[in-house]
Amino acid sequence: MAESYDYEVIVIGAGPAGSLAAAEAARAGKKVLIVEKDTEVGIPETCGGLVSASGLSNIIEDTSVIKRKINKGSLIVKDALFEFSFEKSNLVEIERQLLDKKLAGIAVREGSELILGSYAFYKKENGVNLVYIKGKKLTAKYIINAGGSSYYLKKEGKVLATQYMFALKNGYYDGIAVYINKELYPKMFGWYIPYDEGLAKVGAPGSPDVAMLAVKKIFEKLKLNGKAVKMLSAYLINGGPFYQYNTRDYVMVGDAGGQTKPTTGGGIIFGGVGGKIAGKLAGKDALGTYNNEYYEHGPGKDLIKQVKIKDVYEMLSDSAIFKIASVLHERNISFVEDEFDYHSKLIKKVLQDPTLAFKLAEVMPSVAFSYLKSLLLS
Numbered sequence: 001m002a003e004s005y006d007y008e009v010i011v012i013g014a015g016p017a018g019s020l021a022a023a024e025a026a027r028a029g030k031k032v033l034i035v036e037k038d039t040e041v042g043i044p045e046t047c048g049g050l051v052s053a054s055g056l057s058n059i060i061e062d063t064s065v066i067k068r069k070i071n072k073g074s075l076i077v078k079d080a081l082f083e084f085s086f087e088k089s090n091l092v093e094i095e096r097q098l099l100d101k102k103l104a105g106i107a108v109r110e111g112s113e114l115i116l117g118s119y120a121f122y123k124k125e126n127g128v129n130l131v132y133i134k135g136k137k138l139t140a141k142y143i144i145n146a147g148g149s150s151y152y153l154k155k156e157g158k159v160l161a162t163q164y165m166f167a168l169k170n171g172y173y174d175g176i177a178v179y180i181n182k183e184l185y186p187k188m189f190g191w192y193i194p195y196d197e198g199l200a201k202v203g204a205p206g207s208p209d210v211a212m213l214a215v216k217k218i219f220e221k222l223k224l225n226g227k228a229v230k231m232l233s234a235y236l237i238n239g240g241p242f243y244q245y246n247t248r249d250y251v252m253v254g255d256a257g258g259q260t261k262p263t264t265g266g267g268i269i270f271g272g273v274g275g276k277i278a279g280k281l282a283g284k285d286a287l288g289t290y291n292n293e294y295y296e297h298g299p300g301k302d303l304i305k306q307v308k309i310k311d312v313y314e315m316l317s318d319s320a321i322f323k324i325a326s327v328l329h330e331r332n333i334s335f336v337e338d339e340f341d342y343h344s345k346l347i348k349k350v351l352q353d354p355t356l357a358f359k360l361a362e363v364m365p366s367v368a369f370s371y372l373k374s375l376l377l378s
C-alpha cells in the first residue's frame, strides 16, 4: 500500500536554512510546507550580517542584499589597536532581513506553502513524523528542522550574546573591529560592524551589561561615542556540528544542527548550504545520506576542523594574541578570498610561510602551536 502523508516535507523555521531547504525540495517536485512561529520572516533580526561574497553566492544569486564591502578591520587587544587591510578579501555586510525575505520568497515561488505565526511541535509516533500546528496534526515523510539555536542540543557551545545598534555622535569607522579580552569573553570577542553613516552594530557575548564593557573599549579605541537605539540578546552557536539525531527522515540544519563557524558563530552560509543540501536530498528521497553528504564530503568537514581551531584560540592569553597580532601586522597579513569562511585556509597559509611560522612558534604556547600545525599541515 502506498504511503500517504499530508506533506512530503515539513520544514520547521523560515530562516535562511529552512527557506533554502524548502526551495530545493519543492523544486524537485515535493509537496513542501514551511512553518514559521513569527509573524514576519526575518524579524526579529538577530545578526551582524557579515558573510563572504563567495559564500553568499552559494545561497542566493541576487546581490541586492549586499549593503557594502568591508575593506578594513581592527583588532583591539591589551589596549593596542592593529588595523589590517581587507581590500583583497570578499567580506561583505548584508541586509539580513531582506535576505531572509528573499529566500522565503524563492521557496514560495518554487511551490512551498508557508504558514506564519504558527509554532510547530514535532513528535514521532509509531514511526510516523507528526507536526502539530494550531491544534492540527500533520503527517510528513521528511522533517527538516531549521528552527534555529533553541534546538541546538549540545550542552556546551551556546553563547548568549548582546548586540546594540548605536547612533554615533561623532565620526564613523567604516571597517569592522574585534575586541579581545579573555577575562571578560574567554571563548569569543566583542565586535563592531559599521551599518550606515552614523550607525554601527556593536556587541559581545554576555548580558547587556557585560557586552557594554566591550562597547566602551571599542568606542574608546576607535574614538567614537554614541547612544544605543536598539538592543537584542540572542544565542550564538559556537560548539560545532550536532548530527547525532539525523536519520533517514529527519535532519537538523542551520543553527539547530550547529552549522556555524565555531570561531565566530556565523551561520548564514554554512547553515544555508546545510539547508540546501537537505532539501536536495529530500527531493531525491535520499535524506538518509545527509551526514555523509554534508559532514563527510561537504562544508561540514571544515566546521569539524574549525572546532579544533577554536580550542587553540581558547588556549591563548591576551598577551599571546597581542604578540601574534604584532607578527601578523608587521607582515601585513589579512584575509583573502574565501578565508573569512574557511579560517583554516588563512591559518594554513601563515603556517606554510617559514619566516612567519618561525615567529609564531616563538610567541605562541608550544602546545597550541604544535596542535595547530598537526591539525592543518598533516
Ligand SMILES: Cc1cc2nc3c(=O)[nH]c(=O)nc-3n(C[C@H](O)[C@H](O)[C@H](O)COP(=O)(O)OP(=O)(O)OC[C@H]3O[C@@H](n4cnc5c(N)ncnc54)[C@H](O)[C@@H]3O)c2cc1C
Binding pocket: 012, 013, 014, 015, 016, 017, 018, 035, 036, 037, 038, 042, 046, 047, 048, 049, 050, 051, 118, 119, 120, 121, 146, 147, 148, 149, 150, 161, 162, 163, 203, 234, 235, 236, 253, 254, 255, 256, 260, 265, 266, 267, 268, 269, 271
Ligand atoms: C548577535 C548575533 C550576530 C550574528 N552575526 C552573524 C554574522 O555576522 N554572520 C553570520 O553568518 N551569522 C551571524 N549570526 C548567526 C546567524 O544569525 C545564524 O547562524 C543564522 O540565523 C542561522 O540560520 P537558521 O536558518 O539556522 O536559523 P534562524 O535564522 O534562527 O531561523 C530559525 C527560524 O525558525 C523559527 N522557529 C523556531 N522554532 C520554531 C518552531 N517550533 N516552529 C516554527 N518556527 C520556529 C524562528 O522563528 C526562526 O525564524 C549571528 C547571530 C547572533 C545572535
